[in-house]
Amino acid sequence: MTASGGLVVVGASAAGVAAAEGLRHGGYDGPLTLVGGEPHLPYDRPPLSKQLLSGVWERERLRLRAPETYSDLGIELRLGVRATELDMAARRVRLADGTELTYSNLVLATGARARMLPGAQGLTGVYTLRTVEDALALRTALAARPHLLIVGGGFVGAEAAAVARGLGCEVTLVTDQQVPLADAVGAEVGTMLAEVHRERGVRIVTGSPVKEVIAEDGRAVGVLLADGRVLRAQAVLVGIGARPDTDWLTGSGLSLHHGIVCDSLLRAGDAVWAAGDVASWPDPVTGERLRIEHRTNASEQGMTVARNVLAGPSATAFQTVPYVWSDQYDLKIQIYGGTRGADAVHIVEGSLKQRAFTAVYVRDGYVTAALGVGMIRQLRALRRLLTTRTPWDQARTSLPVTA
Structure with a gap:
């Protein structure tokens, strides 16, 4: 028809x-x-x-x-x-x-x-977070307070780790990066966020990709890392992008x-x-x-x-200043622009130690992004730097840069 x-x-x-x-x-x-x-x-x-x-x-x-x-x-x-x-x-x-x-x-x-690890399709106890069914299935699993192993150090994995810890689950987060979220927010901010997760009881394993999910009788029981280590768990969330x-x-x-x-x-x-x-x-x-x-x-x-x-x-060309946010425990992380590929990060106000700050990201001499943790009003003021390609040397003269 x-x-x-x-x-x-x-x-x-x-x-x-x-x-x-x-x-x-x-x-x-x-x-x-x-x-x-x-x-x-x-x-x-x-x-x-x-x-x-x-x-x-x-x-x-x-x-x-x-x-x-x-x-x-x-x-x-x-x-x-x-x-x-x-x-x-x-x-x-x-x-x-x-x-x-x-x-x-x-x-x-x-x-x-959602991307899936090879060989993990069809296994009981393996989850992704892309659809409402995905989220409800994982929520049901977390109600039993399993040991949750999260593969992937991005925003989805970090947010799920925060929720799972809040529900009383043991959580292990595995990433092939040296610092979780480093590709999204840079090493310094990523290190600060990792410290927050560790303080809340999340075990973080870095620097080795997951080779495969280990299963027994059709159910996931952990993962095998590329370096040969085996990490056991009762549920596995795959958060390796889409x-x-x-x-x-x-x-x-x-x-x-x-x-x-x-x-x-x-x-x-x-x-x-x-x-x-x-x-x-x-x-x-x-x-x-x-x-x-x-x-x-x-x-x-x-x-x-x-x-x-x-x-x-x-018709006119599409132009935007990208915006994304992430809630992790009591922290709200907000980003304008594109942080990836930055060769320098400058703290504008606040500090990483206080866990309340704004920062600008610079690539090839131009401001490409602004990030804020707990400073919504101050971050919005930085958005103006991203509507055009503002040179960092020009931008810094009007900012209270602390680092």
Whole structure:
């Protein structure tokens, strides 16, 4: 069965919802279909490793919009069915149930999938944190207060470690880095955060990647490190990042390289656009190709795609100052910009010792990011340095730099 043409959004994500809403609010009054592979109404993902995992929230609170919003806006929902094939020549998307949707414009907002360790698929006691089912399954497991072993030293792993310790679980965090979170926040800030976790009872094992998950009778009982060490546990959380959900687009004619390759307008092909975790685009300021897995970026790109679809030749390049946050124990870490690849980090106010500070990150002489722990107002004042490529020598003259 083939549905009549209209505008189709594949991916019932933050980016997909923002695009669909933006199209309606921008004046598009034609058929509009939102396709989602999960059976739930679109929901927010950041709380999965925070409020939902801890039990502070229940799943209904994660909904991005009330159920009636979609009918009020005339958005047809096709949930619980994945897109399986794109035919750009025919402007047609095939779904897993055999139906086909033709489109006048197509927005791809399929996000990313959690990476898994080789051989760990299908084992009982191995968890990821990418979907609401993932979070609820891990929450159920943590209620028994197991020894949780977390593979990966990123934000998801660190947040899950904080929640698990709060629930009374023994926690071991394993990372191939020398300092957890160092690639995201730098060695100095990463060391401070590691100290916080150790003080709360988390065992941190660094410098050796996990080779494989060890299982007995189909259940995970620990991991084998590349250096030969065996770490035992009763549950294993794999938090080693995500990969763009683009497998179904192979052979479609779209350029796929670390995501869906777009131009600065977020256009990926003839009448095809991409937004959110799956989109790769050139930053108009630096020319660097970016793909950002941040919640705010997803919404901003969804709204930009909606505007550009409706703008025609007046479409404008997408430009943003990325923003991400992390809650770990009583600390709120917030970041504007891109910290990765920085060759210098300067503390602006406060101190690492106080665990309340702001810092700026510099790469090749330019300010690329600002990070704050417990200093929300002061951090927002630093955001202005990131709207243009501000040289560090220029920025430091107006900042109370302490280190």
